Amino acid sequence: MDVQAYLHERGEWVDAFLDEVLPRPDAVPPSLAQAMRHLVFPGGKRLRPALAFAAAEAVGAPSERALLMAAAVELIHTYSLVHDDLPCMDDDDERRGRPTVHVAYGEAVAVLAGDALQALAFEVLAARGARAGSSERVLGALRDLAEAAGARALVGGQVDDLAVDEMRADAAAIESVHLRKSGALIAVAIVGGARLGGADAATLARLRRFGDCVGVAFQIADDLLDRDTDGACSLVRILGETGARVRAEALLAEALAEVDDLGERAEPLRDLARFAVRRER
Amino acid sequence: MDVQAYLHERGEWVDAFLDEVLPRPDAVPPSLAQAMRHLVFPGGKRLRPALAFAAAEAVGAPSERALLMAAAVELIHTYSLVHDDLPCMDDDDERRGRPTVHVAYGEAVAVLAGDALQALAFEVLAARGARAGSSERVLGALRDLAEAAGARALVGGQVDDLAVDEMRADAAAIESVHLRKSGALIAVAIVGGARLGGADAATLARLRRFGDCVGVAFQIADDLLDRDTDGACSLVRILGETGARVRAEALLAEALAEVDDLGERAEPLRDLARFAVRRER
Numbered sequence: 001m002d003v004q005a006y007l008h009e010r011g012e013w014v015d016a017f018l019d020e021v022l023p024r025p026d027a028v029p030p031s032l033a034q035a036m037r038h039l040v041f042p043g044g045k046r047l048r049p050a051l052a053f054a055a056a057e058a059v060g061a062p063s064e065r066a067l068l069m070a071a072a073v074e075l076i077h078t079y080s081l082v083h084d085d086l087p088c089m090d091d092d093d094e095r096r097g098r099p100t101v102h103v104a105y106g107e108a109v110a111v112l113a114g115d116a117l118q119a120l121a122f123e124v125l126a127a128r129g130a131r132a133g134s135s136e137r138v139l140g141a142l143r144d145l146a147e148a149a150g151a152r153a154l155v156g157g158q159v160d161d162l163a164v165d166e167m168r169a170d171a172a173a174i175e176s177v178h179l180r181k182s183g184a185l186i187a188v189a190i191v192g193g194a195r196l197g198g199a200d201a202a203t204l205a206r207l208r209r210f211g212d213c214v215g216v217a218f219q220i221a222d223d224l225l226d227r228d229t230d231g232a233c234s235l236v237r238i239l240g241e242t243g244a245r246v247r248a249e250a251l252l253a254e255a256l257a258e259v260d261d262l263g264e265r266a267e268p269l270r271d272l273a274r275f276a277v278r279r280e281r
Numbered sequence: 282m283d284v285q286a287y288l289h290e291r292g293e294w295v296d297a298f299l300d301e302v303l304p305r306p307d308a309v310p311p312s313l314a315q316a317m318r319h320l321v322f323p324g325g326k327r328l329r330p331a332l333a334f335a336a337a338e339a340v341g342a343p344s345e346r347a348l349l350m351a352a353a354v355e356l357i358h359t360y361s362l363v364h365d366d367l368p369c370m371d372d373d374d375e376r377r378g379r380p381t382v383h384v385a386y387g388e389a390v391a392v393l394a395g396d397a398l399q400a401l402a403f404e405v406l407a408a409r410g411a412r413a414g415s416s417e418r419v420l421g422a423l424r425d426l427a428e429a430a431g432a433r434a435l436v437g438g439q440v441d442d443l444a445v446d447e448m449r450a451d452a453a454a455i456e457s458v459h460l461r462k463s464g465a466l467i468a469v470a471i472v473g474g475a476r477l478g479g480a481d482a483a484t485l486a487r488l489r490r491f492g493d494c495v496g497v498a499f500q501i502a503d504d505l506l507d508r509d510t511d512g513a514c515s516l517v518r519i520l521g522e523t524g525a526r527v528r529a530e531a532l533l534a535e536a537l538a539e540v541d542d543l544g545e546r547a548e549p550l551r552d553l554a555r556f557a558v559r560r561e562r
Contacts, residue, residue, distance in 0.1 A: 028432040029440040036432065083396060088388035107369035111392060112440055115364060116432040118396065122403045123427035126420050135416035139407050142423065146404035151309040151317065151397040159310040159393055 001268055003275045010053045010063070011046035014070045021071065021124050028116075035105040035113035036120075039078050044096065047218075048073045048186060051272055052193030055207060058259065058266035061197030068128050069141055069192035072121040076149050077185055079117035082110055084158065121145065141192040148188035157181030164233040171238045171247075175216055178233075182222075183215025186276075190214075190269070206258045210273070213255035217277040220248040225281060252277045282549055284556045291334045291344070292327035295351045302352065302405050309397075316386040316394035317401075320359050325377065328499075329354045329467060332553055333474030336488060339540065339547035342478030349409050350422055350473035353402040357430050358466055360398035363391055365439065402426065422473040429469035438462030445514040452519045452528075456497055459514075463503075464496025467557075471495075471550070487539045491554070494536035498558040501529040506562060533558045 018040055025033040049070035056066035085092040085100040086107065093103050102110035122142060129138030148154060157180030164177065190211040191204055199207065223234040224244055235244045255273055259266050299321055306314040330351035337347035366373040366381040367388065374384050383391035403423060410419030429435060438461030445458065471492040472485055480488065504515040505525055516525045536554055540547050 023432045028437040029444070032432055032437055032440045079396075083392055086389075086392065088392060108367075108443055109440060111364055111367065111369060112436050114396075115360075115399065115430075116436040118399055119427050119431035119436065123424060123431055126424035126427055130417065130420050130424065135420050136411065139411050139416050139420055139423075142420075143404060143407035143411065146400050146407055149396075150400035150404055151304045151313055155393050155397040155400065156309040156313055159313045159390060162389055163310070 001271045003271050006054075006268060006272070007045060007047070007050050010050045010070070011043075013053075013064070013067065014046055014049040014074060015041070015043070017067055017071050018074065021120065023116075023120075031105055031109050032113060032116065035101050035109045036117055038098075038101050038104055038113075039082055039095065040074075040117075042096070043074070043078070046074065047272070047276060048077055048189040051186060051211075051214075051269070051276075052189040054266075054269040054272050055190040055193035055199075056197035058207075058262050058269045059194045059197045059199040059203055060265060065197045066193035068125050068138070069145070069189065069196055072125045072145055073185055073189040073192065075117050075121035075124070076145065076154070079114040079121070080149075080154055080158070080185075082114040082117065086110060089158075089162065118149065121149075137195055137198070141195045144188050144192050144195065148184040153180045153184035157184070161233050169233065169238075171235060174233055174235050174238065178216045178219040178235075179212060182219040183212050186215035186218060187211025203262075210255045210258040210269075213251040213258070214273045214276055217248040217251035217255070220244050220251070221277050221279060224248070225279075248277050282552045284552050287335075287549060287553070288326060288328070288331050291331045291351070292324075294334070294345070294348065295327055295330040295355060296322070296324070298348055298352050299355065302401065304401075312386055312390050313394060313397065316382050316390045317398055319379075319382050319385060319394075320363055320376065321355075321398075323377070324355070324359070327355065328553070328557060329358055329470040332467060332492075332495075332550070332557075333470040335547075335550040335553050336471040336474035336480075337478035339488075339543050339550045340475045340478045340480040340484055341546060346478045347474035349406050349419070350426070350470065350477055353406045353426055354466055354470040354473065356398050356402035356405070357426065357435070360395040360402070361430075361435055361439070361466075363395040363398065367391060370439075370443065399430065402430075418476055418479070422476045425469050425473050425476065429465040434461045434465035438465070442514050450514065450519075452516060455514055455516050455519065459497045459500040459516075460493060463500040464493050467496035467499060468492025484543075491536045491539040491550075494532040494539070495554045495557055498529040498532035498536070501525050501532070502558050502560060505529070506560075529558050 022037055023033050052066040052070040053063040057063050082101045084090050086102055092100050101113055125142045157177050160177050161181055187208055191208050194204060194207050220235050223236045256270060303318055304314050333347040333351040334344040338344050363382045365371050367383055373381050382394055406423045438458050441458050442462055468489055472489050475485060475488050501516050504517045537551060
C-alpha cells in the first residue's frame with residue numbers, strides 16, 4: 001500500500017468534515033472561531049484519523065464508518081497540543097512553523113479554544129452518532145474516547161511528563177508516560193474506528209493491545225527524530241539510539257502479532273503501524 | 282417545599298456519586314487527583330444538580346433517574362470555574378474562602394485538572410449511561426451537554442465576558458453573555474434531567490425556554506448580590522438595582538408560565554427557580 005497516498009486521501013475526508021463542524025466566526029466570538037481553527041488547518045499528518053479509517057476496514061466495514069471517530073480523536077489531539085504549548089506548560093512559541101495559539105490569540109483565548117475543541121469532539125460523536133447508526137456503538141466509542149482523554153490517560157500522562165525531571169524516570173516510567181500521553185489517543189482511534197465498524201469484543205481487545213504497542217512505539221520514533229533529549233521524557237536518553245530503536249521494533253512486532261489473523265483487509269492498518277514507527281519525520 | 286432541605290438531600294446524593302467517580306490518588310498522578318477534587322469538595326449550593334433531579338420529577342420520573350446528568354453538569358460547572366480563575370482569565374486567588382486550584386497546585390496542574398474534569402463529565406454519562414437505560418436518551422443528554430459546554434454557549438460566553446469592557450456592552454449584550462455563560466448549563470441541567478426522565482420533545486422545548494429564562498435571571502441575581510459591578514458584565518451597571526430586579530422577576534414569570542401545565546409534580550422545579558432568582562446569597 002502507498003501509505004502517503006492513503007494518508008493524503010483520508011486526510012482530505014477528515015479535513016472536509018472538520019471544516020463543516022468547526023464553528024464559523026458568525027456563530028461564536030470571531031477570535032474563538034479563528035483560534036479553534038488555527039492548529040486544525042493546516043494540520044499534521046492526520047495519522048490518528050487514518051488509523052481510525054484503517055481499523056474500520058480491518059474489521060470488514062467501509063472506511064467511512066469511522067469518520068466521526070477520526071474527527072473526534074483529531075479534535076482531542078489538537079486541543080491537547082494547544083494546552084501543552086501554553087506558557088505554564090511547555091511554553092512553545094511555534095508549532096509546525098507557525099505561531100502557537102496563545103501567541104496568536106492570547107493565553108485566555110488559547111485555554112478557551114482548547115476547552116471548546118474538547119467539547120466539540122464529544123458533541124460531534126453524540127450529535128452525528130445518533131443519526132448515523134447504533135446508539136450503543138456510538139456510546140461505547142464515546143466512552144472509550146472520554147477515558148483516553150481523561151485523568152487516567154492523556155491528562156495524567158501530561159502531568160507526569162511535566163514532572164519527569166523530578167521523577168528521575170527510568171525506562172518503565174517513560175513508557176508509562178508515552179502509553180498515556182501518546183498511546184491512549186492512538187489506541188482509541190483504532191478501537192473506536194473498529195467499534196463504529198461493528199467489531200466484536202474479542203477483536204476490540206486485540207486492537208486495543210495493538211494500539212497501545214503502536215502508540216508507545218510511535219512516541220519512541222518521535223524521540224528518535226528529536227535531537228534534543230536532554231532532560232526530556234525520552235527513551236533515547238536512557239537506552240541510547242540503538243536501544244530505543246530495538247525497543248520500538250519489538251513493540252511493532254508485538255503489535256503486528258495481535259492482528260495477524262485479521263487477514264488481507266487489515267493490511268492498511270499494518271502499513272500505517274509500520275509507517276508510524278519507522279517514519280523519518 | 283423546603284428548598285434548603287431539598288438542596289441538602291439532593292446535594293448529598295450527587296456528592297456521594299461524585300466521590301465515587303472522581304479518580305483516587307492511586308489511579309492517577311496524586312496532585313492531579315487532589316486538584317480535581319479541590320473545588321468539588323466542598324462544593325457550592327449544588328443548584329444545577331438539584332434542578333436536574335427536580336426536572337426528572339417534573340416529567341413524572343423518579344428523581345434518581347437524573348443522577349448522571351446532575352453529576353456531569355456539576356463536573357462541567359466545576360471545570361469552568363477552575364479555568365475562569367486562572368491568572369490569564371479572572372486571576373482569582375480565592376473561591377468559597379479557599380485558595381483557587383492554581384494557587385494550591387500550580388497553573389499547569391490547574392489547566393489539566395479542568396481538562397480532566399471536562400472529560401470525566403462525558404465519561405460518566407457515556408460509561409454509566411450505557412448500563413442505566415436507553416442509549417438514545419443518554420446520547421441525547423450527552424449531545425445537549427456538549428453543546429452547552431462548547432463554543433456556542435459556555436466557552437463563547439466566557440470569551441465575550443472577558444472582552445465586555447471593550448464591547449461597551451448594552452443590556453442585550455450582557456444578557457447574551459449571561460445566557461451562554463450561566464444560562465446554558467442551568468438549562469441543560471433541566472433539559473438533560475427531563476430527557477433522562479423520558480420527557481417528550483414538546484416538554485423538552487418548554488423546559489429549555491424555562492431553563493434559559495431561569496439561567497439569565499439566576500445570573501442577574503448574582504449581579505445583584507455582587508456589590509462590585511464597576512466595569513463588570515452586570516445588568517445592575519446598566520439598569521440600576523431596581524431595574525435589574527424587575528428584569529429578573531419578569532424572566533422568572535416568563536419561565537414559570539412555560540411549565541404551568543406540568544402540574545403539582547413540577548412544584549420542586551418551580552420552587553428551585555424562585556430560589557435561584559430571589560436568593561440572598
